[in-house]
Amino acid sequence: MNGLTLIPLLIYLSLLPLIAWFSSRKREKNIDEYFIGGRSMGGFFLAMTLGATYINSSSFIGGPGLAYVFGLSWILLASTQFPVMLLILGILGKRLTKAARKCKAVTFSDIIAARYQSSFLTNFSSIVMIILFIAGAAMGASGGARLMESMTGLGYRPSLFIFFTILTVYTTFGGFRAVVATDVLQGFTMIAATLGMGFFIISSAGGVAAAMEKIHTIDPNLLSPTSGGNLSPFYIGSFWILVCFGMAGHPLMAVRCMTLKNDLALRRAIILGTIITGTIMLGIHFNGLLGRLYLPEGTLADKVIPELGVNFLPPILSGIFIGGLLAAVMSTVDSFLIMITGTLIKNFLPQRLQKYKFSKGINLIICLFILILALEPPAFIARLSILIVGGVESVFLWMILFGIFSRRINAVGATAGAIGGLASYVGISLWMLSTNVMAIFGVHQIVLSLPISLLCLIAFNPLGKPISEKTKAIFFES
Amino acid sequence: MTEEQQEVITTAENEHPKEMPKDRTLASFIVTFAYLIWWIVTAFFIDSPDILGIPGWFFYSCILGFGGVIIAAWGIARGGKP
Numbered sequence A: 001m002n003g004l005t006l007i008p009l010l011i012y013l014s015l016l017p018l019i020a021w022f023s024s025r026k027r028e029k030n031i032d033e034y035f036i037g038g039r040s041m042g043g044f045f046l047a048m049t050l051g052a053t054y055i056n057s058s059s060f061i062g063g064p065g066l067a068y069v070f071g072l073s074w075i076l077l078a079s080t081q082f083p084v085m086l087l088i089l090g091i092l093g094k095r096l097t098k099a100a101r102k103c104k105a106v107t108f109s110d111i112i113a114a115r116y117q118s119s120f121l122t123n124f125s126s127i128v129m130i131i132l133f134i135a136g137a138a139m140g141a142s143g144g145a146r147l148m149e150s151m152t153g154l155g156y157r158p159s160l161f162i163f164f165t166i167l168t169v170y171t172t173f174g175g176f177r178a179v180v181a182t183d184v185l186q187g188f189t190m191i192a193a194t195l196g197m198g199f200f201i202i203s204s205a206g207g208v209a210a211a212m213e214k215i216h217t218i219d220p221n222l223l224s225p226t227s228g229g230n231l232s233p234f235y236i237g238s239f240w241i242l243v244c245f246g247m248a249g250h251p252l253m254a255v256r257c258m259t260l261k262n263d264l265a266l267r268r269a270i271i272l273g274t275i276i277t278g279t280i281m282l283g284i285h286f287n288g289l290l291g292r293l294y295l296p297e298g299t300l301a302d303k304v305i306p307e308l309g310v311n312f313l314p315p316i317l318s319g320i321f322i323g324g325l326l327a328a329v330m331s332t333v334d335s336f337l338i339m340i341t342g343t344l345i346k347n348f349l350p351q352r353l354q355k356y357k358f359s360k361g362i363n364l365i366i367c368l369f370i371l372i373l374a375l376e377p378p379a380f381i382a383r384l385s386i387l388i389v390g391g392v393e394s395v396f397l398w399m400i401l402f403g404i405f406s407r408r409i410n411a412v413g414a415t416a417g418a419i420g421g422l423a424s425y426v427g428i429s430l431w432m433l434s435t436n437v438m439a440i441f442g443v444h445q446i447v448l449s450l451p452i453s454l455l456c457l458i459a460f461n462p463l464g465k466p467i468s469e470k471t472k473a474i475f476f477e478s
Numbered sequence B: 001m002t003e004e005q006q007e008v009i010t011t012a013e014n015e016h017p018k019e020m021p022k023d024r025t026l027a028s029f030i031v032t033f034a035y036l037i038w039w040i041v042t043a044f045f046i047d048s049p050d051i052l053g054i055p056g057w058f059f060y061s062c063i064l065g066f067g068g069v070i071i072a073a074w075g076i077a078r079g080g081k082p
Helices: A003-024 A031-039 A043-054 A055-071 A074-082 A084-102 A110-116 A119-151 A156-206 A208-218 A231-242 A245-249 A249-257 A263-293 A301-311 A315-348 A356-375 A379-385 A390-405 A411-435 A446-463 A471-475 B002-011 B022-042 B056-079
Strands: none
Touching: A003 A156, A003 A315, A031 A084, A031 A156, A031 A315, A031 A356, A043 A084, A043 A156, A043 A249, A043 A263, A043 A315, A055 A074, A055 A119, A055 A263, A055 A301, A055 A315, A074 A231, A074 A263, A074 A471, A074 B002, A074 B056, A084 A110, A084 A156, A084 A245, A084 A249, A084 A263, A084 A390, A084 A471, A084 B022, A084 B056, A110 A119, A110 A249, A110 A390, A110 A471, A119 A231, A119 A301, A119 A356, A119 A379, A119 A411, A156 A208, A156 A263, A156 A301, A156 A315, A156 A356, A156 A446, A208 A263, A231 A245, A231 A446, A231 B022, A245 A249, A245 A390, A245 A446, A249 A315, A249 A390, A263 A301, A263 B056, A301 A315, A315 A356, A390 A411, A411 A446, A411 B056, B022 B056
C-alpha cells in the first residue's frame, strides 16, 4: 500500500482520541456523565451514534459481499431496514428518556430494574448482556484486526494492538460522550467511503443503466428479486423482523434512547437517522453488487468490499475507504465496551464503588480482557457471537415494548418471555448449525423465537403480582 | 415560540422532554408495517419494465420505498411539533 493511502487512514485513527479528549474535557466527573453523557444528546449526535452503532461489520462488509453473490435480491433483503431508525426513536425515544430521568437510570439494566423490580430478572438480563457483548466486542476486535491486516500488510497482532489501543484509550478516558463523539467521525467516514466508492465505481462502469446491463450479461439471475429462485421471498422478508422490527429491543439502541436532550433532538434524529442509515446501507450494498464488474468470479463474500477498496480506488479514496471499514467495526465495538462496563458496575458492584474513577479502571480491565480474548478467539466466542443480534432481540424485545406500553406485564411474565426467547433462539440456532441449514421452515430463526418468547410471557404473566404504584408513576404517568 | 426558545426551556434541569403527541408512536409503528407491505407487493407481485435502467421491481421497492420512508419520517417528526 502506498503513502497516499496511509495519510487519510492515519488522520482518521489519530483524530479518534483527539475528538474523545475534546468532547469530554471540562465535563463533570460523575457516572451520569460517564455512562450516559449527562442526558444531553442533541438530534444530530443521536442520529450519528445510532446509525454508526447499528451498522457493524456484518452489514457493512458481510452483507454487500452477499449482494455480490446473490445480486439485487440481497439488496432487497437489506432494504427491509429502511424504517429502523424511525421505529426505534419513534417508539422508545420519548418514553425511555422520561423514565430514565425519573428513576435516574444510567444503564439499560437500571431501566429493567426500575420497571420490573426483580433482582433475578435484572441479574439475568445483565449477565446475558455482559456475556454476549464481550463475545461481540472480542469478535469485532478480531474481525477489525484481520481487516487491517489484509489491507495494510501489517501482521494480525500489530494490527490488533494498534486498533484496540485506540479503542481502549478513547472509551476509557472519554466514556459514553467520547463513544458518541467518535461515532460522528466514524459515521462521516462511512458515508464518505460509501458515496466515494459509489461515484467511482458507477462512473467507471458508464452509469447505472450500463452497469445493470453488464450485470445482466454476467448473470440475469442477479437482477431478479429471488436471485433466480436461490432465495425465497419468505427468507428475504424474515429479515425485516431481524434487522428492523426486532432492533427496537436491542439494548445498544435503547440505551441511546435514554439520553435525549429534548423533543427537538428526537425529531431531528428521526429524520437524519433515517436518511443516514438508509443511504449507507443502500449505497454499500450497491457497491458490493457492482463488484461483479471488477472482481473475478468466485471471490469470497467477505473479501468483496475490502478487495474493491484496496484495488479499485485511487490512493486517497482508498485510504478513506479503509478508514470507513474500520469505522464500521469500531463504532459498534466501542459501544459494547462502555455498555459492558456500565452493566457490570451498576449491577454487580456495591454502591460505594459506583464512582467515576473506578468506572475508568473497570473499563480498562475489561478492554484488556477483550484484547486477550481477541488474540486467539476461542471457538465458543465465535459461537456466541451469532447470538449478538437475534439472541439479544429474543431476550429483550418484548421486555422493553411491554415494559413501556403495558402496565399489566410484570416481572414473572417478562422473565418467562426472556428465558423462553433465549432458550428457543439458542436451541434453534444450535440445531441449524449442527445440521448445517440456512433457514428453518424457510425463514430466519428469529421469526420463531420471538413468538415463542411472547407466548411464554403471556402464559406466565398471570402468576406475577401487579406492578407497584411507584413503577406506574415512573413509566406510565407524565 | 421559536425552536431555540423551546430548547432553552426544555433543557432546564430535571425538565422532561416536551410532551409529544401519542400518535407519533403509533405512526412509527404504522409506517414500519406499511413499508413492509409496500416492499412485499412491489418486489414480488409487480411486473414492471426497467426504470432508468434499473429493474422496475427494485426501483419501486427499494428506491421509491426509501424515499417514502424518508418522507414519512419527516412528516412524523414535523407533525409532532407541539
